[in-house]
Amino acid sequence: MSVKAEQKARNIGEKKEEGKMRVILFPVPFEGHTNPMLHLAQILYSKAFSITIIHIITHLTSLHPSNHPNFTFRSIEPDHAETCSVGGVIELITLLNRQLIEPLRKCVAELVGEVDNEIGCLITDAHWHFSQDVANEFGIRRIVLRTANISAFLGMLALPALRPFYTLPSSETNLEDPLPNLPHLRFKDLPTMNNESHHFIDQLLTSIFIQTKSSSAIIFNSFHDLEPDSLLKCHHLFSPIPIFPLGPFHKHLPLTPQPHHPSFSWLNSKPPRSVLYVSFGTLATLQPHEFLEIAWGLANSTHPFLWVVRPAMVSGSEWLERLPEGFEEMLGERGLIVKWAPQREVLAHPAIGGFWTHCGWNSTIESLCEGVPMLCYPCFGDQKSNARYVTHVWRIGVMLGDKLERGVIEKMIMKLMAEREDGEIMKRVMDLKEKADTCIKEGGSSFNSLKNLVNFILQK
Structure with a gap:
């Protein structure tokens, strides 16, 4: 979409949504992260929030604003020459966490300067740990979205502390041992990225943990009956931050008619x-x-x-x-x-x-x-x-x-x-x-969690 067309679409969207509380969402530009963020945006739109998506212009993204007429979009752009030269996913995310500080700050400043919609919160992917400082600067509550499950999130956060004792990946037999406090997982089940530096992985995970603890709330695309033990551990780990397991996100939305495929x-x-x-x-x-x-x-x-x-x-x-x-x-x-x-x-x-x-x-x-x-x-x-x-x-x-x-x-x-x-x-x-x-029906765990999230955002 051209800058002129994007501005026109934005103006139309904002006129229609004038007076509603605005929720800003900032996804990671990988389809597995973007799609659940867009599902969450649609869920919140159905609850009468005005939705603004900050999206990154990159060769990786499959996000097309024209496919989402109910939302307004603001784009930010990294240094393409530098990002294209990075080989691994973790190194790329680490680089973007440095590169995007000023573009995000400028974008949020523009949104704060607009008077038609009060900003309820900034919802960012957990991987965007740098966004906590930007949110703090403008006095906006940041809510962390973890697009994957709760159990893997806990395993991820445990990895840096376990690194001195277990080097992954490896063929050592002790990798079959259960994780302390996460007995359903073995050391060999810990999240890893092929051919990427342990330093980059551990640095990223440590920053995610620190800035998630500094956030205002956490949202998971999971539900209580699926991961009750891990949800309880997460409540203890991040207390007193509220946690909202809203999943499955896509079940809150209607199934589209059978496409022509x-x-x-x-x-x-x-x-x-x-x-x-x-x-x-x-x-x-x-x-x-x-x-x-x-x-x-x-x-x-x-x-x-x-x-x-x-x-x-x-x-x-x-x-x-x-x-x-x-x-x-x-x-x-x-x-x-x-x-x-x-x-x-x-x-x-x-x-x-x-x-x-x-x-x-x-x-x-x-x-x-x-x-x-x-x-x-x-x-x-x-x-x-x-x-x-x-x-x-x-x-x-x-x-x-x-x-x-x-x-x-x-x-x-x-x-x-x-x-x-x-x-x-x-x-x-x-x-x-x-x-x-059952969980998304009235009285179900995710239904109630969504209701609590809406109230949390409104009680600014």
Whole structure:
């Protein structure tokens, strides 16, 4: 959107929302962080708040203001030359926490200077620890949004203190030990980023912890019945800061009508719970040999599958060049490979019987909300913690293992899909689905938590 068009859209939006209390939201420009922030913005908009999104103009963002006419947008911009030269996610976030101080300060100053809307709060992703100082400077309450689950957040915060005793990743047997005060997780389940400096990770996590404790409140995209023990620990750790578990965010919003996407006509032709949906999120990459093992494992499993392969997801490939010649023709109607799929709607389709996932939190919570068991192959970050909870705490999925081998893939797909009728995994995931449905209804835990959050923002 051009500057002129953005200004016009902003003016129209602000005129419509004149007099309402304004909530400012500041997401991290990765899809897994931006989408839940936008869901939260829509939830708060439905509660009569005026919504302003501060978004970062970067090559990473998939946020298009024109797709969100109910919100107004203000953009800030980092040094693109410097950000494009950074290799790792953690190093990039560390850099942006330095680069964006002045742009955010200028943007907030402009918003404070406008008199049409009182500012109720600034809601920022937990990774934007620098935003606490900016909020303090303008006397605005900062609320931290943790877009992933509570348990992984606690594991993240514990990592710097544990580093002197355990070096991750490693093959030491003590990595199988349970974490102190978090017995559901092992040391090997702690969030890690591949090929990134421990120094950057620990520095970022320490800053997140300190500035979260300095914030006014915390919001989680989770719900009480899903993580009661971790929620209690979080209350103790951050007391007296109020905590609002509002999840699942997407369940507060209506499911969009079935979109015009080739996957749906294909899914409509398949029997109930017969299809394995395969998607590894927006950041995971595969080596060519791993891609081939997945392809043959899916083909040999004999189950129908819908496989999302992002362009450039396979190193050195634009899309499907690494598939054996004639592979798609051999599959016929049993397999469908697409570049993108509307995941929430796909998981809600009656033909889906299982989900092979990287265990990003959005994927995990969307799957359990639709009662779909999971085959877990975590890659990095909090995905390992999520996978551990899926397979050993909630017991609504199975772990694939550390390596992608076609024989193992075939075996684990068969194991997961055998559960889709009356298996114990299926019974447990349907129980969680029911709890997720109940928590957002009147009187439910997330319903009440949202009501409390609205009152908290209004009582400025």
